[in-house]
Amino acid sequence: MQSPITDADWRALCAEGHFRVPGAFAGEALAGLRAAVDALLAEAPHGYVNPPLYSGRRPERRAAAPLPTDRAPTVIIPHAGLLAPALLAPLASPLLHDLIERIVGRDFYLSNTWFQMVPPGTGRLAYHKDPRGSITLNILLDDIGPGMGSTCVVPGTHLNTPPPSACMRDIQAPQPREVDMTGAAGDLLLFSAETWHARSQNRSARPTRRLFYNFYSRSSRETTAWAGAVSPEQIDAARAALPAAYAHLFRLDAAETRRLAAVPGGALRRFGFARSTSEALLRDAVFAWQALGRPVAHPAHPGFLLPYTTRLLEARRFDALEYGGHLRPLTVLRNTAGALRRSLLK
């Protein structure tokens, strides 16, 4: 990354929830990333089966190419940056570090890192939001145009929207306002995991390759996807690949997170800020009401943010009409009945 993003770029990122930095890691940087990925693929040409995230279990190599009927029919190398520290080279950029810190607060974690190749013909991934309090980066390893298996987002939906499961008749279907996060090899793409996002079908004739890096604020999550799934030596090697000032990317301290997660204020505010997921609608609406358009700096811990927030949330106030207007009452009723049935059967 050659230069800091401008104020106009920052405003665009906050308003849209996604942003592209063209050519941020082109040239030699891209060649280094591709070489590291090639070495990983030489060991595991079909990638790995990824156990549930945060299970601490190690991924197992796939013996054969994924089938379109598999749960994740893409070639994935989980924890790629910890298997090949050369893939962490982009994170040594102070400009990028400052940008991530501006979004999620100081001492953030490298929460997850993976490589993904989307074979031609691979179908869509359904719309969802991920838990709050993070930012995801993609580095494109190929030129990727529309309909080539990249992440697609509905711009602006990190603000004032319930989760897609309450708003869309069919979360697998393309949405009218969606945009594919396309670009040239070496481009850096950022998106808020709180936008409505999915993955487009790869209708092209070739596989498309991307690197993913997800960063969590320290107040939003106690651990990382790679904790327990890679060896202590691999973590040491990853830490050593970056400047000493960035060691916080790999530092876990659950007690510190619990201290940061305490939110001052009344019962309603504490209810809203008590979970990272947006799937429980009432709590999600209270969170949005309490968090959107207000300062997210933690009042008791300088440099950190309130749990489950990013600075992108400061862009706009909560708008109950806009939030409620997205809801599909029948979908909400069906999902509520399903959740009730599941909890009664437990």
Ligand SMILES: O=C(O)CCC(=O)C(=O)O
């Ligand atoms: O594969 C993709 O582009 C979708 C990424 C995604 O859904 C995520 O990072 O949560």
